[in-house]
Amino acid sequence: MQISAKTDYAVRALLMLASKSPELVKVDVLIAQQDLPRKFVEAILSELRRAGLVRSQRGADGGYALARPADQITIGSVIRVVDGPLAEVRGLRPHETAYTGVAEHLPTVWVAMRHSLRMVLDETTLQDVLTGELPAGVRAMAEAPDAWLAR
Numbered sequence: 003m004q005i006s007a008k009t010d011y012a013v014r015a016l017l018m019l020a021s022k023s024p025e026l027v028k029v030d031v032l033i034a035q036q037d038l039p040r041k042f043v044e045a046i047l048s049e050l051r052r053a054g055l056v057r058s059q060r061g062a063d064g065g066y067a068l069a070r071p072a073d074q075i076t077i078g079s080v081i082r083v084v085d086g087p088l089a090e091v092r093g094l095r096p097h098e099t100a101y102t103g104v105a106e107h108l109p110t111v112w113v114a115m116r117h118s119l120r121m122v123l124d125e126t127t128l129q130d131v132l133t134g135e136l137p138a139g140v141r142a143m144a145e146a147p148d149a150w151l152a153r
Contacts, residue, residue, distance in 0.1 A: 003089075003119060011038050012046045012084045013077060013131075019056065020072035020128045026065030046084060053083040072132060078123035088123060089116035 014036045019027055029047070033040050047066055050056040057069040068075065081088060089112065091099050096112035125137045136144070143149060 006085050008042070008046060008084045009081050011036075011043055012050060012080050013128075014038065015043055015047065016050070016055065016068065016072075016075065016080060016128055017132055019066055019068050020075075020132050023068050023072060026059055026063070026067050028065040032066070049084055050080075055080065055083060068128075071129070073127050073129035075128045076124050077126045077128070077131070078120065080128075081123060088119045 015032050015038065018032050018036060029040065029044060032038060033043055047056055047058070051058055051066075051069075054069050055075055056066050058064065058066050078088060087095060089096050091112050096109060096116045099109045099112055101108050122140050122143065126140055130136050130140075
């Protein structure tokens with residue numbers, strides 16, 4: 003799975019908001035503390051606001067804050083807002099694919115891959131990442147002997 007810059011920036015910005023909750027956080031603080039590009043982050047925050055994950059307030063005392071508690075926002079939900087479905091195959095959802103011949107069983111692999119992504123991304127909230135108290139299943143996967151090895 004390729005994690006886009008957009009997803010990376012969105013999650014990092016939301017973690018900043020979660021760490022300051024319920025205070026409003028100015029864009030300048032977000033970009034400075036996480037070394038993020040202003041224009042990109044402003045566009046991402048706008049998308050997150052439209053999706054109901056972030057609220058904003060204008061003015062000198064304005065800024066951004068989470069629209070819901072951090073323990074109710076999953077990493078998977080953030081990815082879906084900024085990048086779309088967790089898994090696609092040529093623009094199709096994994097369960098929509100169909101092949102014949104030697105690739106007949108490949109859709110099962112794509113569906114299993116999507117399920118494994120969901121197990122991590124839909125079970126892990128911003129609060130979990132912020133505190134480091136990740137779900138047991140996520141911790142177990144990360145602690146596997148080969149988890150941190152590049153292939």
